[in-house]
Amino acid sequence: MTELTQGDISAEIAELHAAYDARRAAGMPALDSAQVDFAPYRSSVLRHPTKNPKLVDPESIELASPAFGHRDVAAVEADLTVQHSGEPLGERMVVTGRVLDGDGRPVRHQLVEVWQANASGRYIHQRDQHPAPLDPNFTGAGRCITDDDGWYRFVTIKPGAYPWKNHVNAWRPAHIHFSLFGTDFTQRLVTQMYFPGDPLFPLDPIYQSIPDQAARDRLVATYDHDLSSPEWSLGYRWDIVLTGPKATWIEPEGSDA
Numbered sequence: 271m272t273e274l275t276q277g278d279i280s281a282e283i284a285e286l287h288a289a290y291d292a293r294r295a296a297g298m299p300a301l302d303s304a305q306v307d308f309a310p311y312r313s314s315v316l317r318h319p320t321k322n323p324k325l326v327d328p329e330s331i332e333l334a335s336p337a338f339g340h341r342d343v344a345a346v347e348a349d350l351t352v353q354h355s356g357e358p359l360g361e362r363m364v365v366t367g368r369v370l371d372g373d374g375r376p377v378r379h380q381l382v383e384v385w386q387a388n389a390s391g392r393y394i395h396q397r398d399q400h401p402a403p404l405d406p407n408f409t410g411a412g413r414c415i416t417d418d419d420g421w422y423r424f425v426t427i428k429p430g431a432y433p434w435k436n437h438v439n440a441w442r443p444a445h446i447h448f449s450l451f452g453t454d455f456t457q458r459l460v461t462q463m464y465f466p467g468d469p470l471f472p473l474d475p476i477y478q479s480i481p482d483q484a485a486r487d488r489l490v491a492t493y494d495h496d497l498s499s500p501e502w503s504l505g506y507r508w509d510i511v512l513t514g515p516k517a518t519w520i521e522p523e524g525s526d527a
């Protein structure tokens with residue numbers, strides 16, 4: 271099989287977006303969710319759902335599914351820079367925002383979990399063996415509970431871009447994975463947050479699998495200088511909206527890049 275280049279993938283993305291723009295011009299409503307069988311994202315073609323979801327009893331799933339945990343979430347778990355004896359390398363930052371419903375109401379006391387690559391773009395994961403260094407002072411996972419106004423807040427370092435094997439020279443824009451637990455596991459939602467101005471956006475078939483530009487923009491955090499601390503860290507703001515026309519795109523089950 272011929273190895274696909276970034277040029278091949280970018281041409282496919284441009285073709286699909288042009289077709290989408292034409293359908294929009296003809297009156298089709300905006301598509302603000304990711305296309306689960308977006309061909310430039312190669313593995314999505316092989317594993318996207320082709321049948322309707324199987325209905326199961328949510329209570330029986332709860333018996334065997336991951337749970338909230340056996341202990342409370344400690345405040346320190348929201349600081350990914352203090353989990354080891356030394357400080358992680360990289361650009362220290364605060365990422366904070368609100369979890370809101372479609373009417374702008376805060377979604378309170380929800381478990382928010384994050385996982386991310388280190389500053390070099392490397393995950394501590396068996397499947398990530400690309401030759402960037404692991405950081406002995408950075409695991410890349412944290413969690414917190416939203417407060418009464420729906421706020422979450424993490425202290426971490428900015429993740430690096432990393433290569434993936436979708437095509438030759440494929441690189442993911444820097445991102446942080448977010449999970450929202452809901453009130454039980456069957457309500458869990460997963461998405462990704464990106465950083466403003468990333469030059470990899472137009473090249474990334476995962477980011478581009480959302481046809482609508484405004485919906486893609488909603489995955490990008492805002493740099494907020496008021497959240498930056500002198501001599502210490504930068505600050506980013508990112509709100510997550512669960513429903514309605516301004517909803518944050520949520521991943522279908524099975525995505526893992």
Ligand SMILES: [Fe+2]
Binds near residue numbers: 387445447527
């Ligand atoms: Fe990732």
